[in-house]
Amino acid sequence: MNPQTLQLICFYAFSLVTVASALSVITLKNTVHAVLALVLTFFSAACLWMLLDAEFLALALVVVYVGAVMVLFLFVVMMLDIDLEKMHEGFVKFLPVGVIVAVVMLVEMLGLIGVRAMHAHDLGVDPAAVTGVSNTAWLGQALYTKFLLPFEVAALVLTVGLVAAVALTLRERRGARYESASRQVRVDPRDRVRIVKMDAVRPSSASADEGTAGESKP
Amino acid sequence: MADQLINQVMWPLIYILCIVLPLVIAVAMFVYWERKVIGWMHVRMGPNKVGPGGVLQAFADVVKLLIKEVILPTKANRFLYFLAPLIALVPALAAWAVIPFSGKMVLSNANAGILYLLAMTSLGVYGIIIAGWASNSRYALLGAMRSAAQVISYELAMGLCLVCVMVLAGSLNLSEIVNAQAGGKGLFDWFWLPLLPIFVIYFVSGVAETNRLPFDMAEGESEIVAGFHVEYSGSAFAIFFLAEYANMILVSFLSAIFFLGGWLSPLQGWIPADAPGWISWLGAGSFIWLFIKAFVMSFFFLWFRATFPRYRYDQIMRLGWKVFIPIAIAWVFVAGLLKYYDLVSIGVGA
Numbered sequence: 001m002n003p004q005t006l007q008l009i010c011f012y013a014f015s016l017v018t019v020a021s022a023l024s025v026i027t028l029k030n031t032v033h034a035v036l037a038l039v040l041t042f043f044s045a046a047c048l049w050m051l052l053d054a055e056f057l058a059l060a061l062v063v064v065y066v067g068a069v070m071v072l073f074l075f076v077v078m079m080l081d082i083d084l085e086k087m088h089e090g091f092v093k094f095l096p097v098g099v100i101v102a103v104v105m106l107v108e109m110l111g112l113i114g115v116r117a118m119h120a121h122d123l124g125v126d127p128a129a130v131t132g133v134s135n136t137a138w139l140g141q142a143l144y145t146k147f148l149l150p151f152e153v154a155a156l157v158l159t160v161g162l163v164a165a166v167a168l169t170l171r172e173r174r175g176a177r178y179e180s181a182s183r184q185v186r187v188d189p190r191d192r193v194r195i196v197k198m199d200a201v202r203p204s205s206a207s208a209d210e211g212t213a214g215e216s217k218p
Numbered sequence: 219m220a221d222q223l224i225n226q227v228m229w230p231l232i233y234i235l236c237i238v239l240p241l242v243i244a245v246a247m248f249v250y251w252e253r254k255v256i257g258w259m260h261v262r263m264g265p266n267k268v269g270p271g272g273v274l275q276a277f278a279d280v281v282k283l284l285i286k287e288v289i290l291p292t293k294a295n296r297f298l299y300f301l302a303p304l305i306a307l308v309p310a311l312a313a314w315a316v317i318p319f320s321g322k323m324v325l326s327n328a329n330a331g332i333l334y335l336l337a338m339t340s341l342g343v344y345g346i347i348i349a350g351w352a353s354n355s356r357y358a359l360l361g362a363m364r365s366a367a368q369v370i371s372y373e374l375a376m377g378l379c380l381v382c383v384m385v386l387a388g389s390l391n392l393s394e395i396v397n398a399q400a401g402g403k404g405l406f407d408w409f410w411l412p413l414l415p416i417f418v419i420y421f422v423s424g425v426a427e428t429n430r431l432p433f434d435m436a437e438g439e440s441e442i443v444a445g446f447h448v449e450y451s452g453s454a455f456a457i458f459f460l461a462e463y464a465n466m467i468l469v470s471f472l473s474a475i476f477f478l479g480g481w482l483s484p485l486q487g488w489i490p491a492d493a494p495g496w497i498s499w500l501g502a503g504s505f506i507w508l509f510i511k512a513f514v515m516s517f518f519f520l521w522f523r524a525t526f527p528r529y530r531y532d533q534i535m536r537l538g539w540k541v542f543i544p545i546a547i548a549w550v551f552v553a554g555l556l557k558y559y560d561l562v563s564i565g566v567g568a
Contacts, residue, residue, distance in 0.1 A: 059333035067340025071366055078351050134329035136390055181536060
């Protein structure tokens with residue numbers, strides 16, 4: 001078996017898993033199962049990219065989307081209390097709307113692919129392979145030299161998004177209790193506990209009787 | 219055809235077994251060692267009945283776990299409940315593929331080795347979350363929630379620590395990172411010196427990432443019984459256990475590789491290569507050095523466990539977000555300056 005056939009078999013296997021899991025994202029009834037199917041979709045898409053020698057993109061997809069974004073997503077879905085019966089009630093009612101949206105999207109995508117095909121040009125050989133460095137190294141070189149400005153602009157846009165997300169969700173909650181670490185550290189035991197030195201005294205016999213009276217005797 | 223089958227399938231499989239089987243044995247012995255060490259630290263004997271000095275205790279435990287019944291809780295999600303231990307185990311074992319044991323002993327000398335490691339370690343949390351949810355238990359869900367928040371927070375700090383290592387080494391390949399720490403100044407050529415705070419942050423984050431004490435919020439037996447695996451019994455529990463300990467050993471190895479020069483000798487460059495016999499061997503790199511370093515690092519896990527009380531949840535979050543991540547970000551710039559002004563010798567005489 002030559003390597004290319006093997007690669008082709010792998011490609012079809014990964015594509016099959018990608019398409020099947022993507023379909024199950026929208027068909028599975030259990031929402032948690034659907035999110036896990038989405039995780040599988042991302043993962044097999046990463047495998048496809050790996051076949052294309054795009055190792056950086058593939059691993060970044062796994063680290064960012066599978067490892068971080070989908071974990072939080074999974075949590076939100078797990079916390080939701082969804083009535084599955086109700087979710088499927090409106091299926092027939094919303095079917096026409098869904099079909100129209102799907103058809104419009106399909107036409108648009110086909111149009112886009114058609115337009116692209118008319119202007120199709122050969123992508124040429126893999127530039128990373130030409131320079132003889134790994135895909136990751138080439139990508140780093142290209143991003144930080146040739147595409148430095150777009151890269152920095154993208155970083156800036158992401159930072160703005162981050163700040164906006166914090167600004168939108170950060171609010172003073174009334175009644176919530178916070179602990180201030182610096183105040184906790186600054187606590188001086190002498191402010192809280194007063195240690196009184198006193199001489200040991202022997203209780204008088206009357207009070208000693210009182211003291212032991214309450215205790216249960218074996 | 220047959221040749222290719224042997225070369226492309228058989229040999230990798232044999233190599234994988236050569237890593238996984240010793241790893242499983244190492245986990246068993248590490249569990250014994252942990253119980254012994256903690257016993258000594260508590261002024262107890264530790265296990266001492268099964269085998270000479272109790273060495274076979276771990277194997278007795280494994281047999282006991284394997285013959286116990288695996289219980290499926292009521293209304294648990296059957297499929298995910300049994301899938302979760304496997305999802306926890308697979309990344310824990312898969313990450314070992316890129317570990318270089320010596321200059322030539324490495325299963326996959328991948329160029330993007332660090333990225334692969336980050337990807338694999340970030341997948342491990344799925345086992346915990348799915349176990350917590352599929353068990354249909356409050357304690358398990360609480361444990362899973364805590365674990366996910368903790369792992370994601372500390373993954374960022376870990377990633378930034380690795381960025382510092384990458385900046386100095388100039389590579390994502392683990393073998394090249396080790397070679398970048400070669401030089402004539404012995405153990406002062408390793409990255410722990412220029413990246414000292416990062417070394418500490420990386421290892422502490424590793425302890426948090428593996429949910430070990432004092433960061434074991436996911437299990438916290440005094441608060442949520444046993445956290446995400448409270449409902450698991452028998453072999454399913456044994457697999458979680460195996461994954462956790464494999465991850466601990468992995469973090470020990472990674473700290474040794476990234477900051478303590480991997481297989482390089484601590485006496486490198488101090489001993490002339492033409493010295494006779496075992497003396498020259500002391501200066502040469504060998505997988506034995508890596509194992510010694512990893513053993514020392516893994517001892518810290520046990521030491522922490524016997525020494526520190528458990529962190530409070532908000533303290534863990536504060537430590538991760540407000541202390542570790544800012545220091546790590548600042549040190550990325552320090553590492554960049556060190557590299558730019560050639561203050562760190564990289565891979566001299568490698």
